[in-house]
Amino acid sequence: MATGGGTTRVASAKDPLRCAILISGSGSGMQAMLEHQQNPDCMHITAVVVSNKSGVKGIERAENLDVPTVVIEASLDLEGDERRISHELEIEQALLDYEVELVILSGYMRLLSPQFVARWEGKILNIHPSLLPDFPGAHAHRDVIASGANKSGCTVHYVDAGMDTGEIIAQCEVEVFPEDTEETLAARVKQFEHILYPMVVDAIAGGDFSNLRFD
Numbered sequence: 001m002a003t004g005g006g007t008t009r010v011a012s013a014k015d016p017l018r019c020a021i022l023i024s025g026s027g028s029g030m031q032a033m034l035e036h037q038q039n040p041d042c043m044h045i046t047a048v049v050v051s052n053k054s055g056v057k058g059i060e061r062a063e064n065l066d067v068p069t070v071v072i073e074a075s076l077d078l079e080g081d082e083r084r085i086s087h088e089l090e091i092e093q094a095l096l097d098y099e100v101e102l103v104i105l106s107g108y109m110r111l112l113s114p115q116f117v118a119r120w121e122g123k124i125l126n127i128h129p130s131l132l133p134d135f136p137g138a139h140a141h142r143d144v145i146a147s148g149a150n151k152s153g154c155t156v157h158y159v160d161a162g163m164d165t166g167e168i169i170a171q172c173e174v175e176v177f178p179e180d181t182e183e184t185l186a187a188r189v190k191q192f193e194h195i196l197y198p199m200v201v202d203a204i205a206g207g208d209f210s211n212l213r214f215d
Helices: 028-036 056-066 081-095 113-120 140-147 182-206
Strands: 016-021 044-051 067-072 103-107 124-128 153-159 169-177
Touching: 016 028, 016 169, 016 182, 028 044, 028 056, 028 182, 044 056, 044 081, 044 182, 056 067, 056 169, 081 113, 103 140, 103 182, 113 140, 140 153, 153 182, 169 182
Parallel strands: 016 044, 016 103, 044 067, 103 124
Antiparallel strands: 124 153, 153 169
């Protein structure tokens, strides 16, 4: 399944779309994206990796691939909305400093504010480990197994102000087996996440969603 319609410019290998990847942890999906971008014909690059947590594996992975990294943790001196807004303003300044055109969430565990999303409308992507709109939220694999569903998968979507409610761009399915645990299902879905997400960013950067198929 694939649709298209963001607001980023059409890029090329010579003038690639400048992306930021936002992470909170190990960065395995981020690494898959960075390795994909090493293809000389790729029309997008990662200008910066931003983590909201220090000392995470994802920072090391990015640095090993010579990608700039920035750690921006939320202030412990602020609370509530003030803390959130201050944190996002720091992130946004980093995005501007690195001339970012597309924001890629990859295991980023903070919900972005409606104000931030509005300023970057059509320029923020997320990947979710279920076939949205089914099973949104932080426990998708658990919820899939509990439901008895025989299909799951992953979804790349634009980010809006809701929880996994933005416009769906592409999905791929995986089978759910009776003996699956959360861990085995997560591992199977993750393999496809690492393929689908770069494909979607390729389509966005090239302005062509016609070949975005996952067969």
